[in-house]
Amino acid sequence: MPLDATADPASTDTVPAFVRAIAARYGDRPALELDGDVLTYRGLDEASAALGRGLLASGVGRGARVGLLLANTPAFAVAWAAVTRIGALAVAMSTFYKAAELRRVIRHADLQGIIAQPSMLSQDFVAHLEQAFPDLATASSTDLVLPAAPYLRWIAVSGDDPPPWALPQAWLESGAKGTAFDDALLAEVESEVHPTDLATMIYTSGQSADPKGVPHTHGSVISKTHYLRDMMGITADARPEAMMPFFWVGGLAVTLLPTLEAGGTIICRERSMVSSPPLGAVGGPVATEPLPGWKGFPGLGMSETFAMFSWGYAGSAPGHSYIPMDFFEPGYDVKVVGRDGSPAPDGQRGEILLRGPTVTPGHYKIDRAKLFDADGYYRTGDEGEFEGTRLHFLGRLGDMIKTSMANVAPPEVERELVAIDGIVTAHVVALPDQQRGQLVGAAIVVEEGRSLDARDITAELRSRLSSYKVPRRIAFVTRDEIPLTPSNKVDKRRLAALIKERAVPSEARPE
Secondary structure, three states, rough: OOOOOOOHHHHOHHHHHHHHHHHHHHOOOEEEEEEEEEEEEHHHHHHHHHHHHHHHHOOOOOOEEEEEEEOOOHHHHHHHHHHHHOOOOEEOOOOOOOOOHHHHHHHOOOOOOEEEEOOOEEEHHHHHHHOOOHHHOOOOOOOOOOOEEEEOEEEEOOOOOOOOOEHHHHHHOOOOOOOOHHHHHHHHHHHHOOOEEEEEEEEEEEEOOOEEEEEEEEHHHHHHHHHHHHHHHHOOOOEEOOOOOOHHHHHHHHHHHHHHHOOOEEOOOOOOOOOOOOOOOOOOOOOOOOOOOOOOOEEEEHHHOOEEEEEEEOOOOOOOOOEEEEEOOOOOOOOOOOOOOOOOOOOOOOOEEEOOOOOOOOOOOOOOOEOOOOOOOOEEEEEEEEOEEEEEEEEEEEOOOOOOOOEEHHHHHHHHHHHOOOEEEEEEEEEEEEOOEEEEEEEEEEEEEHHOOOOHHHHHHHOOHHHHHHOOOOEOOOOOOEOOOOOOOOHHHHHHHHHHHHOOOOOOOOO
């Protein structure tokens, strides 16, 4: 059955229904602006429909994974809508990624195709892709067969001069013209997209050195959109700047989608920013007054909940280190459990577990039993305690570093450090920082008789890792100076103090 284009956007439950509804309701109102160029709501619908038909004509179908390597521009919104409205899975990739990170995510996500822009500021995505997959540099065909990315068949690059191995994006967009892949077929495809189908996947750092793919269904994405628009009081007068990246939930779930539902206008900037979180902005992104009606409530959320699921009021609990969460998204159940998995008594610390309508079905390629308990509660890895119905977030139970709202997995940084000639061992820990929440610190053991410079190490890491993952404090130590616990494990607290005391300039400033 064809979708009802006259539906209220707030009553939709899939992306195709949402896109058609906002186009019908807001028409020629500006949806996104970039440097004076405007994409209207009708234009967003038409452009994503054309690209969606082109994707169908190129063999992309239900459940296929398409990567997006795009900055915070209207092109991102068009591509994301095009992929999801035909039942495929939009996998947004970080524009901070270097070659090694791109290679790991493209392979892990089993991407069939990639829609990319050639560069962004100092980031040369074409060069990064060729470095990630050396076979590309010598390829003369756009029909890709890469052992290092066995499912990848094509890469479409915008601009007038794509490399020999890439399709021009204009060709992809026009591939359905004059064929049976018309509006009628697109409507039939969209009618088979259901709320339980996967729509998008967010990549973020996990506790291991490997990437973590967090998928969400159409129902989850659109349900959260409705909730955040209402919670933040977004209206058609909203003109938020796209400060947070669209490839993370901060930009996609908090800024882009709720503003589109309300009929507002997103002001794009190619350089997306990850600003420092205010007190209480834990586990995920939070914003301070980016939208009309926004009260500036601190929020608790994560990629797994598609942004915030809980809220509190600043100043509501004097004397506490963190702002407590008093309000929860409808349908959420939250509990705090002890080491044995049983509910912790009121006022006792434990791990925060939760379940609700916008929780991810699980991490891609990870056994669900490792992430959820027997009752379907997701294990967050966060420590907290209840005070009646009020939840106090107390910090992370694991070693994950949260710097300016971005997750950094110490094993990933350690792996790249020990790959540098002359480094024998490296230990990465979080260092407290008032502005960013935490900084990345590293204690490094070098080969006997070798001398390494922190600036050279930083420069090498910046060619391998996103800038926010590069240690801002580096200390050179001997093996014997690494503090250990009685069980012979690295004492992270004492190591952090040692790094702070012995750190040398690394010039690891963000790009």
